[in-house]
Amino acid sequence: MKRTFLITLLVVAVAAIGFAAPVKVTMWYAQTGIYSQTLLDIAAEFNKLHEGEIEVEAVYTGNYQDTMQKLLAALVAGDVPTLAQIEQSRIGQFVDGGAFQDLNYFIDKDPEFKATLDDFWPRFIQANTYEQGLLGFPLNCSTPLMYINRDLFKQAGLDPDNPPKTWTEVYAAAKQIKTLGEDIFGYRFGIDDWLLEAYIWQFGGQIISEDGEEMLIYSPETVAAWNFFQKG
Numbered sequence: 001m002k003r004t005f006l007i008t009l010l011v012v013a014v015a016a017i018g019f020a021a022p023v024k025v026t027m028w029y030a031q032t033g034i035y036s037q038t039l040l041d042i043a044a045e046f047n048k049l050h051e052g053e054i055e056v057e058a059v060y061t062g063n064y065q066d067t068m069q070k071l072l073a074a075l076v077a078g079d080v081p082t083l084a085q086i087e088q089s090r091i092g093q094f095v096d097g098g099a100f101q102d103l104n105y106f107i108d109k110d111p112e113f114k115a116t117l118d119d120f121w122p123r124f125i126q127a128n129t130y131e132q133g134l135l136g137f138p139l140n141c142s143t144p145l146m147y148i149n150r151d152l153f154k155q156a157g158l159d160p161d162n163p164p165k166t167w168t169e170v171y172a173a174a175k176q177i178k179t180l181g182e183d184i185f186g187y188r189f190g191i192d193d194w195l196l197e198a199y200i201w202q203f204g205g206q207i208i209s210e211d212g213e214e215m216l217i218y219s220p221e222t223v224a225a226w227n228f229f230q231k232g
Contacts, residue, residue, distance in 0.1 A: 023054045026081040028061040028071065035140060036060065064090065075099055085139055088127065089193065095130055102133030144190070144198055146170070152177050152184070167202070171231060189229060199225050 029039055043056045061067040064087040074080045075097070086094070094100060107114050117125065124138035150160035156177045164170040174186025200207060205221030208214065216222065 022050075022052055025054060025056045025083065027056055027058050027083040027085075028067055028081045029058055029085045030061060030064050030067040030087075031085065031140065032060075039139075086136075088136075091135075095132065095135065098132070100132065100135040102135065103137070104133045107134070142194060144195055152180065155180055167228065171228075199229065203228070 027043065029036065031039055040058055043058045046056055047054070059081070061070050061084075067084065068086060068090050071080065071084050071086065071094075075094075080099070091100075107117070120138065124141060125134065128134060128136040128138065146163075148160060148163050153160040153163075153173075156173075156179065158173055158176060164173050170187060177184060177186040197207060200222050203221050203225035205219050205225055206216045207222075209216060
């Protein structure tokens with residue numbers, strides 16, 4: 001009787017292990033359109049590969065600002081998601097609050113993955129590394145592009161197959177296109193904060209020192225950048 005009872009217990013234990021619920025991973029994301037679909041496809045592929053073991057639930061939480069506000073509220077409530085997509089410039093208060101897990105803790109336990117870190121552009125890894133360690137991975141990184149209006153180029157006597165390659169050439173082309181009329185402008189100046197940073201960097205300037213202790217917004221290089229983009 002005892003042996004039969006023991007075997008029954010073992011069978012029940014094995015059955016319980018076999019039907020254990022998969023580990024649930026909640027991921028908040030702020031992308032839309034083709035970007036969100038790519039992310040959802042990756043999550044679906046991961047779930048299929050780890051079926052019965054790990055299940056990723058991707059939850060759209062609004063734009064960057066909406067997601068950040070929801071994450072702050074979740075942090076206060078003590079009910080945060082496993083993963084969250086946050087625009088990098090908005091994470092200061094999370095870093096100061098110690099809200100992020102140092103990913104090196106997991107990376108060091110996975111030599112195979114650790115060997116692939118060089119697949120990431122080093123600057124992106126550096127941008128996600130703070131005193132507390134590696135706090136995130138680059139999911140999507142915006143890249144500014146310059147588009148030209150081929151018709152306007154032709155009308156202004158410019159070659160659309162040989163677009164400007166330097167800021168000096170951009171300025172010269174913009175001046176020439178402007179001669180086509182008062183309501184025509186040679187260059188549309190983007191004013192998003194990350195674009196302003198790019199302009200400064202391309203002129204050799206910095207916004208803040210590497211140690212984060214000194215503002216460099218009034219450096220000669222930064223002033224030169226703004227002077228250039230104010231040229232008439």
